[in-house]
Amino acid sequence: MQRYFIAPEQFGQHTVTITGEDAHHLLKVMRMKAGDEIMVCDGLGRSVLARLTSLEAKSAEADIIAEMETNGEPMWKVTVAQSLPKGDKLETVIQKCTEIGAAAFVPFQSERSIVQYDGKKEEKRQQRWAKIAKEAAEQAHRSIIPEVSQVMSWKQLLLRMAEFDLVLFCYEKEGAAEGSGIADVLAAFRNTHDSSREAAILLVVGPEGGFTVHEADEALAGGARLAGLGPRILRTETAAMVGLTCLMYESKEMGGA
CATH class of the missing domain: 2.40.240.20 (Hypothetical PUA domain-like; domain 1)
Known part of the structure; x- marks a missing residue:
């Protein structure tokens, strides 16, 4: 319908x-x-x-x-924090991650962001991103439209990390380290989180060039968990979708005991 x-x-x-x-x-x-x-x-x-x-x-x-009755919303409310990528990649992230189940999006600037923030274009971009989220939510039979926030600085994003039950910092240097994969981090989270209540999770994804060591250290100090998405290097837009899908799977969104 x-x-x-x-x-x-x-x-x-x-x-x-x-x-x-x-x-x-x-x-x-x-x-x-x-x-x-x-x-x-x-x-x-x-x-x-x-x-x-x-x-x-x-x-x-x-x-x-x-x-x-609405049953299209996950118990884990995942905000995707995506460092500004080149071209229309953020539009792809918003569209596909809305379909997968993202609750909100936070575009931000990081040290290796190639795209620079332009305040003059901000209103037009926000309208475009909001429209993409709305259309994707309709297509996916969501009951909410994920909010796309204003572009933040890295420092602003760090301050927001305290709002979440779990902050997953996708870091390629953790990809092959034993016990540091996203499945390991999420298994530990599931063991400690009360499954009867919603979980607020922030998924942080870097730009084309990845995060710097300094940013990883700051995220860790801010309470984030560094997590790898496997031994392969993913494109920034792919990393967002893979990380979010892992979260949906581990939250039993796709079935299982």
């Missing part, structure tokens, strides 16, 4: 209003008409089944039929 995210204020007591590109998509792309049913979400966890009552190019109205 087609799914759309709208702002919470577009929910009425018994109706929802869909506007802008989503209304256009309903009418011109999906060719829907009054009487058709869709899923509508507020991006914060609420999902409803709704029946369309009217459609126009810029606005559509629908009656709420039923509140829907």
Whole structure:
């Protein structure tokens, strides 16, 4: 069933209003008409089944039929902190990691970041990244849209590490060391974390050139666990997806006892 995210204020007591590109998509792309049913979400966890009552190019109205249970969100809430990569790689990270189950994204600058922060382009980039997260969440039948934060400095990211139950610092120098793989770190975390409550996890991924030793030392001092993703060197966008998939697997998101 087609799914759309709208702002919470577009929910009425018994109706929802869909506007802008989503209304256009309903009418011109999906060719829907009054009487058709869709899923509508507020991006914060609420999902409803709704029946369309009217459609126009810029606005559509629908009656709420039923509140829907949502089961598309993991127990481990993973924020992906991605050092700014070249080109459109961050767009790929946001799209694919939203599909996998990321709860939020924090782009940041590190010592070896090739892409430099440009405040003049920030608003346009934020809008683009938010749109990609929204569309990926719809495609993956998520009940939330992962938030993409403003670009942070490395120092700002270090300060945020205290907010999380676990900080995984993906470091290639740990890739072949015994007991330092991501599976080892996560096994230890599972043994100590109360499985009945959500876990807030920060997955930190470096740029094309990787992290410096100095950054690894600072992350370790800030409470992060250095973890390798195997003996092979991964592209930065691949590392984010592999690390997040490992987290989903270890949290029993994919089944298992």
